[in-house]
Amino acid sequence: MDDLAGFLRTRRARVDPVDAGIPTDRYRRVEGLRREEVAHLSGVSVDYYVRLEQGRATQPSEQVLDALARVLGLDETERGHLYRLARQRRRRARTPGGRVRPEVLRVLDLVVGAPALIMDHRLDVLAGNRLAGLLFGRAMPGLNTARHIFLDESERGLYADWDNCTLDVVGHLRLAAGRYPEDPGLASLIGELSMGSERFRRLWARADVRARTHGRKAYRHPLVGLLELHQENFALPDEGMELLVLSAVPGSAAEDGIRLLASLGANSADAHPTMNARIRESTDNRTP
Structure with a gap:
């Protein structure tokens, strides 16, 4: 890779x-x-x-x-x-397993005023709170943000700064490929993106790497409009994952937009179990 x-x-x-x-x-x-x-x-x-x-x-x-x-x-x-x-030939990094511990999910549930999600090195969303699901317009887990950005044309408008988002994604995947060169899932994802997106192919050929731990993220949500948020990444070293929190500046239009988004989704919240509850249910049903 x-x-x-x-x-x-x-x-x-x-x-x-x-x-x-x-x-x-x-x-x-x-x-x-x-x-x-x-x-x-x-x-x-x-x-x-x-x-x-x-x-x-x-x-x-x-x-x-x-x-x-x-x-x-x-x-x-x-x-x-x-x-x-x-050092790849000297020491191969173990590919993370992708299972989110219940203790980590409890921490995720404590974030109630901002979209928050847990993501692995492949940019697979492994869990997300209710606001994250409302922001991206889909239940989690199941979302891969790299596919979402490069391959889902209907969702491109969600990313107000799409060009820069693509740079972040490719730079992140380049770093992941260096850390986990023997991960077949990552290799398959890179191949899929290369086949489906000319922009991905061009950016991948540049071999640029990026490690984004915080910064501005802007979304154009179809219901609440522009949301200018701040993304903070919290590494979970033992898990090989990150907790991402998208917060709004207090008193800003984005904060009003997040409140509106939460209220729009409130009526449907009681009709379905929470995303993390479904994960816990499946985790609890696993045999040791």
Whole structure:
């Protein structure tokens, strides 16, 4: 799904030679740095760097990785991704199981004034509170936000900043592919998105990585209009999941919109068990 060689090639092509102190002229046809330039600036042999980009060199040292990260101008997220790719053959990360503990679901139920959901590394929504279901217009679990954004044309209008959302999704999946290179479910999802979306294919080829832990999220809900929310991601390290909470600024139009959304869904709430209650029911019925 992801490899060190491809990541190095895309990062090398992104570097402006002038920023690296390399004089250029109008006859230069290479986009970014040449392989021998990266090798020289990193203090490694040209042959060794070529073998890295061809996938023939394994287990580069910490010193080599540090030098490459410096020359290629990697940020903190990209640097961590580089190290994970380089260590894939030494240590394979265990793919998370995808089961949400009842204790975590209880925490989710405590969030009553904002949409909140629990998501795994594949962007599968494993649980969500009532407001999250009302925001996305569907019961949870069962939603995969990557499919929702790239493949469901009828739902594209929900995302007020669709272009940036697609960058976030692809950057997240690139990080996940580096962490869990042997996850068949993730590989299948990436293949499905590649087959179904030209934009996904183009963004995936760029090999950009993103780790979004908080920031603005804007939705255009068909019933309550524009909702400008703040997304905060809370990592659940032992679970391999995240708790996402979408909050509105107090006194804002978005807060009024969330209240309206909650009231619109109140009449139907008693007719159906809550999403998390259904999860608990299925969990409790499992045999140990």
